[in-house]
Structures are given as structure tokens and as C-alpha cells.
Amino acid sequence: MNQIENKTTTIKKYDFPTDFWWGTAASATQTEGAAYEGGKGPNIWDHWYEVEPNRFFDGVSASVASDFYYQYKQDIALMKELGHNSFRLSISWSRLFPTGEGTINPEAVDFYNRVIDALIEAGIEPFVNLYHFDMPLALQEKGGWESREVVMHYVAYAKTCFELFGDRVGKWFTHNEPIVPVEGGYLYDFHYPNVVDFKRAVQVAYHSILSSALAIEAYRDTRQTGKIGIILNLTPSYPRSQNEADRQAAYLADILFNRSFLDPSVLGTFPAELIELLKEQDALPAMGETDRKKIETYTVDILGINYYQPRRIKVKEHLPNPKAPFMPEHLFDYYEMPGRKMNRHRGWEIYEKGVYDILTNLRENYGNIECFISENGMGVEGEERYRDTDGSIQDDYRIDFIAEHLKWVHHALEEGSNVKGYHLWTFMDNWSWSNAYKNRYGFVGVDLTNQTRTVKKSGYWFKHLIEENGFEG
DSSP states (O other), rough: OOEEESSOOOEEEEEEHHHHEEEEEEHHHHHOTTTTSSTTEEEEEEEHHOOOOGGGGGGSSSSSOOOOOHHHHHHHHHHHTTTOOOEEEEEEEEHHSTSSSSSSSHHHHHHHHHHHHHHHHOOEEEEEEESSOOOOOHHTTTGGGGOHHHHHHHHHHHHHHHHHHHOOOOOOEEEEEOOOOOOOHHTTSSSSTTTOOHHHHHHHHHHHHHHHHHHHHHHHTTOOOOEEEEEEEEOOOOESSSHHHHHHHHHHHHHHIIHHHEEEIIOOOOOOOHHHHHTTTTTTOOOOOTTTHHHHHOSSSEEEEEOOOOEEEEEEOSSOOTTTTOEEEEEGEEETTTOOOTTTTTEEEOOOOOHHHHHHHHHHTTTTEEEEEEEOOOOTTGGGGGGGGTTTBBHHHHHHHHHHHHHHHHHHTTOOOOEEEEEOSSSBBOGGGGGGSSSEEEEEEEETTTTEEEEHHHHHOOOOOOOOHHOOO
């Protein structure tokens, strides 16, 4: 780190490794559109919108999204212009296999081949994720992640992707934020199938972990030379105080929401305290005889870290209704720290040091596994009010958000953390599940009336950062 002294302040230069991965991340359902075109089968989001459109902000579906299916060439050219050397996308399972199994859709193979080839031609390495919340509807009707049969269909889908695209893709990811379908679909009613049942949620989580291990086994069997990992949304749990009761409450939250996926993915084991908790709630999942060995053996090569906000915890202050179904919050309460910095559009606390704490934890307790920041970003509602006369969003708040997080990433790098890159969520404004286009996240603005793209101030700032491989601040 170089320091430039002047009379009023000290400016630091944050230099990053020359091979650092700079780019953005996106997902199929949120960007592709063409939801009923190109041979794609319906997924749970298509179905849920059909039956409950009122659950989606402004009644907007993902049927068009950001039109990446038709505009990918222009979008990739714009990524190149903005300096990307990497980009994470996901493959739509129901586009490749319209019913999740059986016959491959040749139009999907052609589409993803063209996208991958266009990225490589532009000098952008494709990071490919296999599952991003978008269960094929036909497989959800067979039980989704509750079903062992669906796990095996997922492994077959993963094998097909490795065979079709593995000659050009060197970084694979089994799942993005696998705890979110657990929370949303089986605990808190914000994803389909809108179940509220802790025991079923545990089975979904377990099968997601198992499916990841089995997909890694399948990848290793290909003898391809790339790496395969998983992307986890790690949300540090901070106790309200150093009181033992607050600390224990935060510890339990960490086990349930972070270590439940982090430990088996990286270490191949489950926390003993988690197993005991599940026993107490009669919620242990159904397991196969060889499952534990598979999970122990087929751990990840690389870890993607999605970080947006901290989790602040205090001891449970009021006993839950004994007739209420068990929920994680029966063990702790959330705590709103006075004076916290907030993104009030999204309702999330901004705590930049959290990314450093995650990286330090990985270095100290998880073998300093190779990792990267696979998502970090700031969603803002009503960004059009920041548009200048040239049509560009003047999003200095996003620049500040990224820079302050990168300072802590840099600090972790200096201390030896094995962090290899930073991907913003997201490249261009995209459809965000039940929030649709309420909050905008992209470096590139999207006009939904005509699908035109306009680079925001932050996009040009990021381009300059990549050119300099760092920034001053």
C-alpha cells in the first residue's frame, strides 16, 4: 500500500494482485428472459407468478427480465468495454432439460455455447453456476430438494453441463446461496413452495449439501483440469454484548445460518452442536448409508462469498408460544444496533468490516481456502432521480459502498487471506425474485420500456479501478 501525503489528508493507494478477478455476477432467471421461448420448460418462478402474481413487486414477472437471451452479444461487448476479466452466470436447469430430466434441449445447448464462446472471445473468463434458485417445475412436483430422486436428477444435469461446456469452463459452482431456498421456500414463506416446516427445511438443506458433494464427485470423475466450488451467502453473527448469553445466541445463529453449509462444503463435516440441535427438535434428515463419506470426501476447491450485511443477535428475551412451529428464532432474537449505517432502500445494515471478518475466519478456521467475493452490492429504489442530462445514473453511493468494502478486502489480503477476486452483484439492473425491479443493483442501467442499456457512473469508476488494478481512497 502506497501512501501519498499532503497538507490536509493521507491518501492510500489500494493495489491488488495483477491476476485478481474483477467482474460481476448474474443468474439465468434474473437476466435471460425468454422464459417461454427457445424450448425452455417452466421453473418454479414461472409457475408461482402464474398462480400468485400479487406476490411480485408491481406484478412484474421474469418472462422478459433483462433480455440477455437476445442481447447477450451487446452485453458481453459492454462487459469487455468496462474491463471485466471474469463474469459469473448460471445455467437454467429447465432450459437445458425442460422437465429437469430426460431429453436435452438443443436450443439451450446452442445458446450457452454461444454465450461461453462470446465471453472467452472478449477475454472474459466464464464462472458457471449450476443452480440459482430455479428448480424445474416438473421436479418440484416430485418434491424438489426434499426428494432424493431430484438430487440424482441434479447430478445428471451437472454431469451433462461438464460434458458440454467443461472444455472451455474452468470454474464451476454447484449452488448459489443454497440456504436461501431453505429459508424462503421452507421457513419464511418468501419463495415457492411457501412451506413453513423446520423438519422439511432441514431435509431440503441436507439434500442440497449432498447434491453439491455428488456433483463435485461427478466433476472429479471427468478428470477436467478446472476447479469446482460453491457460493455461500456468509452473514457474520455479532452478539449484542460480550455477555455469555448474547454470545451463545450469536453462536447458535452462526451454526444454523453459516456453518450449516460452510462446514460440510469446506471441511466435509457438520458441527456437532447442529446435530444435537436437530436431534432435540426431532428434525434429523433422512440419510443414505454412504452419504457421510461422500460429503467428507468431495469438498470444494474454491469458495464464493456473497456478502451484503451482518446479522446482529441477542439472547432470546421472551419464550415463544409452545404451540408455534419451531423456528431458528426460538433460540435468539435479532438486535438493531443503535447508530448503524443503513441502506434504507433495501432495509439492510451496511457494515463493511464484515467482509474482512469472513475472510479472517476462513483463513484461521477453514484452511485459508481459495475464495473470492462472488457477490456484494447495493440495491437502490428510485435510481432514476439520480439521472444526469446524458441519461447516466450518478450513483456515488454505490462507488462509496464498493470502495469501502474493497478496503477491507485489501486489509485481509495484506494479512494473508487467500482471496482472489471481487464480483459485484450485478452487471446490469436485473429482475430480483419477488422484488422484481424495485431495487436496482447494476453497473449498467436498464430501461424496461425498450431494454436499452446506459452505463452508470459506478460502471466507469469500476473500469478505471480495473485499469489501475486498484484505487485511491
